[in-house]
Amino acid sequence: xxxxxxxxxxxxxxxxxxxxxxxxxxxxxxxxxxxxxxxxxxxxxxxxxxxxxxxxxxxxxxxxxxxxxxxxxxxxxxxxxxxxxxxxxxxxxxxxxxxxxxxxxxxxxxxxxxxxxxxxxxxxxxxxxxxxxxxxxxxxxxxxxxxxxxxxxxxxxxxxxxxxxxxxxxxxxxxxxxxxxxxxxxxxxxxxxxxxxxxxxxxxxxxxxxxxxxxxxxxxxxxxxxxxxxxxxx
Ligand code: URA
Numbered sequence: 001x002x003x004x005x006x007x008x009x010x011x012x013x014x015x016x017x018x019x020x021x022x023x024x025x026x027x028x029x030x031x032x033x034x035x036x037x038x039x040x041x042x043x044x045x046x047x048x049x050x051x052x053x054x055x056x057x058x059x060x061x062x063x064x065x066x067x068x069x070x071x072x073x074x075x076x077x078x079x080x081x082x083x084x085x086x087x088x089x090x091x092x093x094x095x096x097x098x099x100x101x102x103x104x105x106x107x108x109x110x111x112x113x114x115x116x117x118x119x120x121x122x123x124x125x126x127x128x129x130x131x132x133x134x135x136x137x138x139x140x141x142x143x144x145x146x147x148x149x150x151x152x153x154x155x156x157x158x159x160x161x162x163x164x165x166x167x168x169x170x171x172x173x174x175x176x177x178x179x180x181x182x183x184x185x186x187x188x189x190x191x192x193x194x195x196x197x198x199x200x201x202x203x204x205x206x207x208x209x210x211x212x213x214x215x216x217x218x219x220x221x222x223x224x225x226x227x228x229x230x231x232x233x234x
Contacts, residue, residue: 003043006030009060014093015053029054063118064099065226066090067211069218070113076104083107089221090115102126103184110220111136111205112213114234125234131182132209132234136189137172138179139202144171148196152179156195161185165192178206209234 004012010021010030024030025040031052032044044051049060068089070076075083078100087095094115102114102125116122125132140148149171155164165188168180179189190200206213210233216224 004046005041005043006032006037007040009044009046009049009051010053012062012097013058013060014096016096024053058093061225063121064094064097064116065118065121065231066094066099066115066223067213067216067218067226067230068113068115068223069213069216069220070105070110070205071220072108072110075107076101076113086113086115090223105205106187106190106203109136109203109205112208112211112216113205114208114226115223126184128183133168133180133182133207134184134205135178135180135207137204137206138177138189138193138200139175140177140193141175141199141201143174144177146171148177148198151196152177152192156192158185158188158191158195167192180207 006025007018007021010016010024011018015021015024022040026038028036028038030037032042033050046060051058051060068086070086073083074086074089075081076086078085078087086101087099090099094117097117099115099117100122102116102122105111105113114125124130149169152167152169155166157164165181165183165185170178172178179192181188185191189203193200211230216230218224
């Protein structure tokens with residue numbers, strides 16, 4: 001593959017148009033290794049390339065894979081209508097790179113959300129045939145009962161689904177139940193609980209596949225890059 005010039009590298013990393021990136025370089029805002037570089041035609045090796053823009057450090061990444069601990073009151077939509085958009089919690093570069101949420105959480109659902117600019121990854125993760133398991137902790141208005149756990153495990157009928165949908169369910173606490181599903185139907189967990197006669201008052205996603213929010217140690221609103229080892233857990 002033809003080596004990328006520095007202006008093109010910056011453009012792929014979300015630092016603006018080619019012209020804007022050239023200007024950043026010409027104005028001495030960009031460093032490679034320990035040196036400020038003002039020639040935008042240099043072609044540094046992108047493998048393990050660390051660079052700075054206005055003093056902030058970045059690593060070149062062909063694609064980004066991100067985990068976010070989503071707070072409540074944030075919309076996953078690209079054009080948020082009522083609440084702030086999830087991309088506003090990430091550096092602006094990610095919006096320019098066309099980073100998108102992998103699936104959606106409701107505005108009031110909290111917890112683990114993946115985002116990426118890799119279309120193949122987004123498609124593979126969201127494809128219904130892949131059956132990626134997603135684990136939630138739901139807090140419900142009435143006490144969790146053995147009957148509720150049994151009902152969810154056996155399957156409940158949603159009005160727009162031809163067959164009952166089942167979940168792995170277990171009681172965690174008086175009002176908390178862990179629910180794992182491997183599909184991503186609209187409002188699926190809340191609707192399954194409603195179909196079983198319960199009202200969900202809070203919903204938190206704790207894991208996607210084998211990747212847990214706890215293992216990432218992310219505070220609410222915080223994000224991190226996912227490296228190969230973590231991607232393998234999905
Ligand atoms: N199920 C829901 O009902 N809401 C979510 O945000 C995710 C799963």
